[in-house]
Amino acid sequence: MNKIKLIMSGLILCLAVSSNAQMESLSEENNRLFVANQDSDYVSVIDLKTLQLSKKINLDILSASHMTMAWTGKTGQKLLVTMTGRNEVAIVDVEKGIVEAKLPVGRSPEHFAIEKNKDYPEYFAYVANFDDGSISVIDLALNKEIKRINGFYEPHGVTFNADASKAYIANFGAHRIDVIDTAKHEIAKQLSIGDVYQVALKNPSRYLSEIKGIANVTLTSNGRYGYAADGDSNLVAVIDTEKDSIVKTIPVGEDPWRTYHSPDGKWMLVPNNGDETVSVIDAEKHKLRSTFPAGGTITGINFVLGGKKAYALATTESEALLHVYDLQKMKEKGTILIGKGLRLETASTSVDGKTIYVASSVDNSIYSIDAETDKVTKIANVGITPWGTTIQGDMASYCH
Amino acid sequence: MPLNKNPKPTLDCEIFLDSHKQRWSWDRRLKLFVTILLVCTLFVSRNYLLGDERSKINEIPGLKKAIVQAIQKYYFKPVNINEFEKSSLSEILQVLDKDSSLIQSEPKKSDFVRGFKNKKSIKNYKIIAEKIGVFHISYFSKSTAKEFEKIHKKLTKDGASKLILDLRGNEGGDFDSCLKITERFVSYGETLAIIQEKEKKIIKKSENKVPIKIPMVILVDSNTASSAEFLASSLRKHNQATIIGLPTQGKRTVQKMIPVETLWLSLTVGTWEITGNSDESEKIEPDFFIANKDQQLEKAISLCKH
Numbered sequence: 001m002n003k004i005k006l007i008m009s010g011l012i013l014c015l016a017v018s019s020n021a022q023m024e025s026l027s028e029e030n031n032r033l034f035v036a037n038q039d040s041d042y043v044s045v046i047d048l049k050t051l052q053l054s055k056k057i058n059l060d061i062l063s064a065s066h067m068t069m070a071w072t073g074k075t076g077q078k079l080l081v082t083m084t085g086r087n088e089v090a091i092v093d094v095e096k097g098i099v100e101a102k103l104p105v106g107r108s109p110e111h112f113a114i115e116k117n118k119d120y121p122e123y124f125a126y127v128a129n130f131d132d133g134s135i136s137v138i139d140l141a142l143n144k145e146i147k148r149i150n151g152f153y154e155p156h157g158v159t160f161n162a163d164a165s166k167a168y169i170a171n172f173g174a175h176r177i178d179v180i181d182t183a184k185h186e187i188a189k190q191l192s193i194g195d196v197y198q199v200a201l202k203n204p205s206r207y208l209s210e211i212k213g214i215a216n217v218t219l220t221s222n223g224r225y226g227y228a229a230d231g232d233s234n235l236v237a238v239i240d241t242e243k244d245s246i247v248k249t250i251p252v253g254e255d256p257w258r259t260y261h262s263p264d265g266k267w268m269l270v271p272n273n274g275d276e277t278v279s280v281i282d283a284e285k286h287k288l289r290s291t292f293p294a295g296g297t298i299t300g301i302n303f304v305l306g307g308k309k310a311y312a313l314a315t316t317e318s319e320a321l322l323h324v325y326d327l328q329k330m331k332e333k334g335t336i337l338i339g340k341g342l343r344l345e346t347a348s349t350s351v352d353g354k355t356i357y358v359a360s361s362v363d364n365s366i367y368s369i370d371a372e373t374d375k376v377t378k379i380a381n382v383g384i385t386p387w388g389t390t391i392q393g394d395m396a397s398y399c400h
Numbered sequence: 401m402p403l404n405k406n407p408k409p410t411l412d413c414e415i416f417l418d419s420h421k422q423r424w425s426w427d428r429r430l431k432l433f434v435t436i437l438l439v440c441t442l443f444v445s446r447n448y449l450l451g452d453e454r455s456k457i458n459e460i461p462g463l464k465k466a467i468v469q470a471i472q473k474y475y476f477k478p479v480n481i482n483e484f485e486k487s488s489l490s491e492i493l494q495v496l497d498k499d500s501s502l503i504q505s506e507p508k509k510s511d512f513v514r515g516f517k518n519k520k521s522i523k524n525y526k527i528i529a530e531k532i533g534v535f536h537i538s539y540f541s542k543s544t545a546k547e548f549e550k551i552h553k554k555l556t557k558d559g560a561s562k563l564i565l566d567l568r569g570n571e572g573g574d575f576d577s578c579l580k581i582t583e584r585f586v587s588y589g590e591t592l593a594i595i596q597e598k599e600k601k602i603i604k605k606s607e608n609k610v611p612i613k614i615p616m617v618i619l620v621d622s623n624t625a626s627s628a629e630f631l632a633s634s635l636r637k638h639n640q641a642t643i644i645g646l647p648t649q650g651k652r653t654v655q656k657m658i659p660v661e662t663l664w665l666s667l668t669v670g671t672w673e674i675t676g677n678s679d680e681s682e683k684i685e686p687d688f689f690i691a692n693k694d695q696q697l698e699k700a701i702s703l704c705k706h
Contacts, residue, residue, distance in 0.1 A: 201572030208505035
């Protein structure tokens with residue numbers, strides 16, 4: 001009996017050690033900020049414990065890198081990087097700090113999403129090739145483009161539904177969302193937002209070059225609805241993700257960019273760069289709740305402290321700043337000046353939701369902002385023109 | 401070198417014969433042959449490629465169906481859709497009016513892609529002599545009406561009591577934006593525009609209770625088209641504006657831009673009129689026909705001063 005107890009205790013101890021090791025490993029993965037630099041030939045890795053540049057992952061060539069996203073594969077942490085200027089994506093082994101594969105894709109790959117589902121138990125990515133209107137389907141276990149889906153108008157954002165059986169492709173060059181069946185990698189449905197616009201001009205191509213369509217579809221926390229802002233229509237469409245139909249449209253401000261959802265599932269925030277406001281939509285009732293004042297061009301919104309507070313990244317003609325919104329009191333708290341003559345691009349929210357990391361492209365820096373104190377810490381010289389940032393398992397990261 | 405007004409014919413002829421012999425040396429003949437061969441190759445390959453493009457368009461699955469559906473729904477003239485069944489896509493497109501076309505859009509570049517920077521469509525606004533406000537609308541974008549409000553406010557604040565509106569080179573653009581600007585000058589209840597669509601005539605009335613009433617001169621040229629022509633002729637009618645320059649394009653149609661299988665169908669959905677009796681391709685004849693650009697502006701300033 002004692003022997004059995006001893007064996008059981010040993011087993012429990014082993015499990016505990018292994019579980020602890022796994023947690024530490026997870027924690028390590030979640031403590032790295034990856035930064036795609038537009039004008040450097042490497043991806044920067046920032047250690048979030050020390051706020052130091054810990055590694056440069058060499059891409060060998062300048063490629064106007066746009067965005068990265070990390071996942072844990074069978075052999076450890078991996079990173080997918082869009083090399084927009086080279087029409088390629090790179091698959092990186094983070095631990096070894098090397099590029100495993102470079103795959104040619106369509107023209108100007110920018111944004112993408114990574115998932116796995118019942119049909120593809122290994123991770124796969126949908127990469128939106130902006131300039132040739134296609135989506136590259138990448139099998140991340142095989143490091144191979146397995147299909148290219150055509151038929152899009154400047155595909156911008158890619159969003160998988162909860163079980164990754166569908167992908168919503170936002171067309172920035174049209175007022176349309178395409179729904180892809182991920183089992184077949186085929187367009188299953190198309191949803192139009194807004195009216196078909198009337199023009200009276202000699203050369204219609206000029207009008208097409210000015211369309212501001214849909215940048216992204218953002219799912220509610222439970223995945224039941226998708227929110228999509230249409231830039232020209234000044235409205236947000238609410239999509240029923242079971243039926244893939246538009247159940248409501250909500251008028252917002254002028255030139256809405258895209259929607260950002262709060263982690264508590266309560267709010268969708270929409271920066272309107274035309275009238276310099278931020279619309280607050282109740283994500284449960286699908287109703288406009290409030291409109292915050294803003295200013296400058298807003299390139300992204302990050303929620304912190306479980307959704308009680310939000311930062312909007314703004315760049316004016318003379319300075320870069322953060323608008324701070326209190327979502328409990330539903331009001332603007334003020335602004336935080338990041339610097340004169342700077343330009344903010346994107347930001348990631350840490351896994352615990354207590355810090356955001358903002359890419360500042362002009363001074364080649366990342367700024368860390370503590371959500372409790374609003375204290376700003378500069379991490380200088382991370383790379384030239386830092387752009388997309390990401391942390392594996394983060395509360396939010398996005399690109400533009 | 402001065403021109404030789406009295407050349408010696410014999411000598412000239414000799415020189416010509418000499419150079420002629422040189423020109424037709426074997427070397428030159430070979431060069432000419434190669435050039436002709438190259439031109440022919442380019443011509444044939446271009447036509448082959450064009451033919452290939454055309455057949456490619458005809459082969460895009462669902463394209464013909466999508467275009468026929470759009471024509472049935474929006475096209476401003478009655479057409480017999482049943483006749484399209486046996487027609488090729490190229491034949492269907494030939495049936496449409498000259499302002500309807502199938503186009504391939506080019507991707508947008510730089511920051512505009514992200515929707516973060518609007519190009520300004522109103523340029524060079526300033527006050528010149530004797531409180532004359534001048535501004536140039538180069539194009540009608542979605543935000544032009546908003547830009548106009550800001551600029552009008554600024555010019556008024558700076559003391560402008562007369563306006564010169566430069567629409568030279570303006571080929572039109574967003575029709576709603578153009579209507580909004582026009583409405584700023586048209587009194588409440590007056591007819592703003594008459595738009596003839598497929599099965600209905602839409603009469604738009606002004607809802608502006610505080611119209612801008614200010615002496616105006618408008619500059620136009622042969623590139624002024626569509627929405628810009630609408631604004632110019634509307635301001636002449638409602639605001640007694642004087643038009644200076646050259647006859648305009650004469651494009652009085654309105655299009656919808658319809659996405660069809662990765663391409664765009666620019667389809668005419670209606671025609672606009674100011675008075676209710678104008679022709680669809682009627683040009684705007686200026687009150688003062690002046691071709692020279694500088695003289696156009698000088699005349700406009702002169703009219704504003706008096």
